[in-house]
Amino acid sequence: xxxxxxxxxxxxxxxxxxxxxxxxxAVESRQRLDAQLSENELVKKEFALLTxxxxxxxxxxxxxxxxxxxxxxxxxxxxxxxxRGEIKRVEAQLKEIEGKQEEKKIELVEIQTALQNMxxxxxTARSSALAL
Numbered sequence: 001x002x003x004x005x006x007x008x009x010x011x012x013x014x015x016x017x018x019x020x021x022x023x024x025x026a027v028e029s030r031q032r033l034d035a036q037l038s039e040n041e042l043v044k045k046e047f048a049l050l051t052x053x054x055x056x057x058x059x060x061x062x063x064x065x066x067x068x069x070x071x072x073x074x075x076x077x078x079x080x081x082x083x084r085g086e087i088k089r090v091e092a093q094l095k096e097i098e099g100k101q102e103e104k105k106i107e108l109v110e111i112q113t114a115l116q117n118m119x120x121x122x123x124t125a126r127s128s129a130l131a132l
Contacts (some may be wrong), residue, residue: 002115002118005111005114005115005118006115008111009108009111009112009115012104012107012108012111013108015104016101016104016105016108019097019100019101019104020101022097023094023097023098023101026090026093026094026097027094029090030087030090030091030094033083033086033087033090034087036083037080037083037084037087040076040079040080040083041080043076044073044076044077044080047069047072047073047076050069052069054069056068056069056072058072
């Protein structure tokens with residue numbers, strides 16, 4: 001029985017570590033998306049200051065290509081919508097991972113408690129035998 005609990009503890013521990021790694025990756029992804037969102041919102045604000053006489057260029061490879069201001073504004077709006085959608089997806093992923101992590105943590109505590117309870121009578125029996 002103890003061996004089965006040890007194996008179960010090892011699996012649960014491995015799963016918990018994997019969840020921690022997944023959570024870390026999701027947090028990094030969320031931070032990148034936040035940075036992209038801020039950058040694109042800044043570009044949108046800058047576009048709001050432009051007049052139709054201003055020229056907008058798009059970097060294509062090593063070349064700056066003229067772009068229509070309306071098209072550039074539409075592209076930024078589309079990009080912002082996409083980034084916001086990705087943020088919502090990552091937020092849902094974070095909540096899911098955190099929930100799984102909490103469940104795994106509870107499972108680990110239960111297994112460790114069961115192992116300690118199994119070892120307690122053995123330790124008590126040894127102590128009693130040594131006292132005699």
